[in-house]
Amino acid sequence: MATLKDVARRSGLTVGTVSRVLNNRGYISEQTRQRVYDVMKELDYQPNEMARSLSKKRSNTIGVIVPHVVHPYFAKLIGSLEQAAYDRKYKILLFNSQGKDEKEEEYIEMCKSNRVAGVILCSDTFQTDKFRNLRFPLITIERFLDEGTAGIECDNYRGGVLAAEHLIAKGCTSLLHIGGIRNHRKPADERKEGFEDVCKREHIKYASVESSQFIYDEMDYYSSIDRMLDEYPGTDGVFASSDVIAAQVLQVCARRGLRVPEQMKVIGYDDVNVASLTTPDITTIRQPVKEMAETAIAMIDRVAGGEMVPSRSLFPVTLVERGST
Amino acid sequence: MATLKDVARRSGLTVGTVSRVLNNRGYISEQTRQRVYDVMKELDYQPNEMARSLSKKRSNTIGVIVPHVVHPYFAKLIGSLEQAAYDRKYKILLFNSQGKDEKEEEYIEMCKSNRVAGVILCSDTFQTDKFRNLRFPLITIERFLDEGTAGIECDNYRGGVLAAEHLIAKGCTSLLHIGGIRNHRKPADERKEGFEDVCKREHIKYASVESSQFIYDEMDYYSSIDRMLDEYPGTDGVFASSDVIAAQVLQVCARRGLRVPEQMKVIGYDDVNVASLTTPDITTIRQPVKEMAETAIAMIDRVAGGEMVPSRSLFPVTLVERGST
DNA sequence: ACATCTATGTCAATCGCTGGTCATAAGAAA
DNA sequence: TTTCTTATGACCAGCGATTGACATAGATGT
Numbered sequence: 001m002a003t004l005k006d007v008a009r010r011s012g013l014t015v016g017t018v019s020r021v022l023n024n025r026g027y028i029s030e031q032t033r034q035r036v037y038d039v040m041k042e043l044d045y046q047p048n049e050m051a052r053s054l055s056k057k058r059s060n061t062i063g064v065i066v067p068h069v070v071h072p073y074f075a076k077l078i079g080s081l082e083q084a085a086y087d088r089k090y091k092i093l094l095f096n097s098q099g100k101d102e103k104e105e106e107y108i109e110m111c112k113s114n115r116v117a118g119v120i121l122c123s124d125t126f127q128t129d130k131f132r133n134l135r136f137p138l139i140t141i142e143r144f145l146d147e148g149t150a151g152i153e154c155d156n157y158r159g160g161v162l163a164a165e166h167l168i169a170k171g172c173t174s175l176l177h178i179g180g181i182r183n184h185r186k187p188a189d190e191r192k193e194g195f196e197d198v199c200k201r202e203h204i205k206y207a208s209v210e211s212s213q214f215i216y217d218e219m220d221y222y223s224s225i226d227r228m229l230d231e232y233p234g235t236d237g238v239f240a241s242s243d244v245i246a247a248q249v250l251q252v253c254a255r256r257g258l259r260v261p262e263q264m265k266v267i268g269y270d271d272v273n274v275a276s277l278t279t280p281d282i283t284t285i286r287q288p289v290k291e292m293a294e295t296a297i298a299m300i301d302r303v304a305g306g307e308m309v310p311s312r313s314l315f316p317v318t319l320v321e322r323g324s325t
Numbered sequence: 326m327a328t329l330k331d332v333a334r335r336s337g338l339t340v341g342t343v344s345r346v347l348n349n350r351g352y353i354s355e356q357t358r359q360r361v362y363d364v365m366k367e368l369d370y371q372p373n374e375m376a377r378s379l380s381k382k383r384s385n386t387i388g389v390i391v392p393h394v395v396h397p398y399f400a401k402l403i404g405s406l407e408q409a410a411y412d413r414k415y416k417i418l419l420f421n422s423q424g425k426d427e428k429e430e431e432y433i434e435m436c437k438s439n440r441v442a443g444v445i446l447c448s449d450t451f452q453t454d455k456f457r458n459l460r461f462p463l464i465t466i467e468r469f470l471d472e473g474t475a476g477i478e479c480d481n482y483r484g485g486v487l488a489a490e491h492l493i494a495k496g497c498t499s500l501l502h503i504g505g506i507r508n509h510r511k512p513a514d515e516r517k518e519g520f521e522d523v524c525k526r527e528h529i530k531y532a533s534v535e536s537s538q539f540i541y542d543e544m545d546y547y548s549s550i551d552r553m554l555d556e557y558p559g560t561d562g563v564f565a566s567s568d569v570i571a572a573q574v575l576q577v578c579a580r581r582g583l584r585v586p587e588q589m590k591v592i593g594y595d596d597v598n599v600a601s602l603t604t605p606d607i608t609t610i611r612q613p614v615k616e617m618a619e620t621a622i623a624m625i626d627r628v629a630g631g632e633m634v635p636s637r638s639l640f641p642v643t644l645v646e647r648g649s650t
Numbered sequence: 651a652c653a654t655c656t657a658t659g660t661c662a663a664t665c666g667c668t669g670g671t672c673a674t675a676a677g678a679a680a
Numbered sequence: 681t682t683t684c685t686t687a688t689g690a691c692c693a694g695c696g697a698t699t700g701a702c703a704t705a706g707a708t709g710t
Contacts, residue, residue: 001437001460003665003666003667004666004667005666005667013688013689014688014689014690014691015666015667015668016668016669016688016689016690016691017687017688017689019667019668019669020669020688022667022668023667023668023669025668025669026669026686026687026688027685027686027687027688028686028687028688029686029687029688032687032688046434046437046438047438047666047667048379048438048440048665048666048667049438049439049440050375050378050379050384050439050440050665050666050667051379051665051666051667051668051695052666052667052668053375053667053695054373054375054376054379054665054666054667054668054695054696054697055666055667055668055669055694055695056667056668056695057695059375061418064419068404069400069403069404069407070397070400070401070403070404070598072395072397072400072598075394075395075397075400076395078394078395078403078419079393079394079395079421082394082419082420082421083421086421091418091420091435091439092418092419092420093386093416093417093418093419094389094403094407094417094418094419095407095416095417096404096407096408096411109371110416112326112371113371113372113373113374114374114375114416115373115374115375135326219598244598244602247602247603248602250604251602251603251604251606254604254605273395273397273544273569273599274598274599274602277569277572277573277576277599277602277603278572278576278602278603278604279575279576279579279603279604280579281576328695328696328697329696329697329698330696330697338658338659339658339659339660340696340697340698341658341659341660341661341698341699342657342658342659344697344698344699345657345658347697347698348698348699350698350699351656351657351658352655352656352657352658353656353657353658354656354657354658357657357658372696372697373695373696373697374697375695375696375697376665376695376696376697376698377696377697377698378665378697379664379665379666379667379695379696379697379698380664380665380696380697380698380699381665381697381698382665651710652709652710653708653709653710654707654708654709654710655706655707655708655709656705656706656707656708657704657705657706657707658703658704658705658706659702659703659704659705660701660702660703660704661700661701661702661703662699662700662701663698663699663700664697664698664699664700665695665696665697665698666695667694667695668693668694668695669692669693669694670691670692670693670694671690671691671692672689672690672691673688673689673690673691674687674688674689674690675686675687675688675689676685676686676687676688677684677685677686677687678683678684678685678686679682679683679684679685680681680682680683680684
């Protein structure tokens with residue numbers, strides 16, 4: 001493989017000069033610049049990023065740690081992050097923590113070892129001192145961490161409000177909120193709060209079911225849903241805190257002969273592709289994932305440039321009405 | 326950040342010795358080994374992978390290039406690849422080519438720059454000389470490439486056979502095959518062939534529709550499906566070449582008042598999570614994605630170790646029967 | 651007593667690139 | 681003419697490891 005030296009030799013310049021054009025440093029004549037580019041192409045030269053990173057003490061790689069790659073929410077997030085990273089010349093190192101503390105920690109160590117420019121962390125767990133003394137920015141998504149550089153969240157409270165208001169406006173009289181994925185912490189609580197506040201205000205019967213017992217990895221909520229519907233028989237409106245759960249609610253309803261949306265209305269959360277692939281398709285609370293991803297990457301970039309970034313960013317959510325309500 | 330030198334100094338050893346324990350080289354007493362580990366922990370030492378890779382001329386990173394991260398098939402594949410990579414101490418660099426030749430090519434260059442241990446490529450496109458003279462193994466998934474090191478495929482022909490046989494066994498008399506994602510090349514053709522061969526053999530009316538006109542990125546096949554059902558009105562069985570398409574067929578059927586599976590039977594492909602989240606859930610042809618992913622990573626590992634690997638590996642598919650047939 | 655094995659030290663080159671310090675030289679501006 | 685700007689050369693010390701050659705020395709085996 002051709003090296004900088006080869007390029008220098010072939011173009012009759014010195015490594016210093018060639019490095020200058022590569023890094024846009026110092027004075028370079030247009031002519032020289034062109035010559036260097038030509039030779040680079042001729043030799044099929046690719047700068048060795050390892051050497052570069054070693055020298056600069058920083059790579060242009062961003063670590064992304066998610067608990068669950070196949071979950072459509074994270075798949076969507078990862079896709080958006082990759083796009084945003086690409087636009088800013090970063091690469092994505094992907095890690096799947098499976099929601100396990102040890103793996104999360106191990107991945108953080110790997111990120112250190114790889115001198116990443118920053119880490120984007122989507123975590124369900126509570127871990128504190130592990131994230132201290134990092135030499136790179138740590139951006140959390142949908143979770144705030146004191147030790148982190150910045151947190152990017154959605155207005156979960158408003159999501160809950162929107163969902164409840166929508167169901168009520170559609171004529172529901174007895175609501176059920178089903179928590180689920182990434183819900184151990186604040187985000188879920190806030191959705192629930194928003195939901196419950198509206199129910200109280202409007203004097204609507206409601207119930208909320210915690211999700212900790214759900215089998216998250218398998219995304220299998222059927223039996224829990226069944227149990228809940230048994231427990232709250234008069235329910236005519238369900239607010240599920242993810243589209244995956246909502247889809248399963250639809251399935252359970254079908255099995256029970258409950259027509260959606262006539263007899264039962266269902267609203268999901270996230271607006272991932274499954275929401276629009278079910279029959280009926282699912283009304284949901286949309287998170288601006290793309291914008292969140294761009295913001296996250298941009299923050300890493302800016303912190304790297306010595307800039308200041310807001311420690312918390314709250315994004316608005318919107319209701320997308322479809323066939324399930 | 327602590328360096329090898331620091332560890333050496335602190336433990337009263339030399340860098341050479343410390344490096345030996347890090348790389349399991351030469352003679353090291355158990356006592357010394359332990360001391361080094363202790364000091365490493367004490368100083369919170371993380372080996373600098375950049376330096377290591379530079380020196381070894383190879384990183385323990387694997388590039389994964391997919392056309393579409395959010396598509397559930399690739400999400401599933403990526404998840405499996407990450408797991409397999411982790412098990413073998415590799416990290417995943419994720420690239421989303423969006424099915425564009427230029428990006429694919431650019432990503433390959435980035436992989437070169439980053440001295441990856443290997444690349445796993447999922448591509449829709451036909452590109453030849455770009456993949457010549459790579460200094461790392463190139464493993465393709467669901468596509469064979471002469472220039473690649475190895476290809477990992479599924480028995481697509483058999484998938485088509487299983488689908489057709491199943492629909493026929495369930496009493497369908499007029500079949501429709503809808504091509505779709507990742508179908509420009511061989512895999513799709515083979516599914517179609519298997520499907521058609523069975524139809525011919527059993528003297529069943531059938532039609533196959535090409536997919537090139539579909540909007541792949543948006544995963545929006547509705548209007549095409551509508552058009553097809555108009556064109557082939559007697560259809561009572563559809564073989565869609567992905568679960569995403571099958572889900573949309575279900576939706577179109579619902580809109581048309583066609584009951585599934587009574588009046589129309591639908592079978593998908595891939596067995597990704599959406600297949601089990603629709604109502605009814607979708608009978609599908611399952612690809613052993615996990616095994617394929619493990620094989621791909623294992624191959625890179627083995628090629629790196631100087632071993633020989635089969636240039637083509639064919640995995641079996643199985644039929645998963647659910648509610649749509 | 652001699653050979654061998656084990657365990658470490660010493661020294662230094664190498665990987666490919668960055669970026670600083672100086673020196674040089676031509677052309678432009680004062 | 682002198683000063684300044686532009687453009688490049690020359691040189692080289694890092695960055696943080698790896699790895700090889702060679703030396704030393706105690707322990708073990710025969």
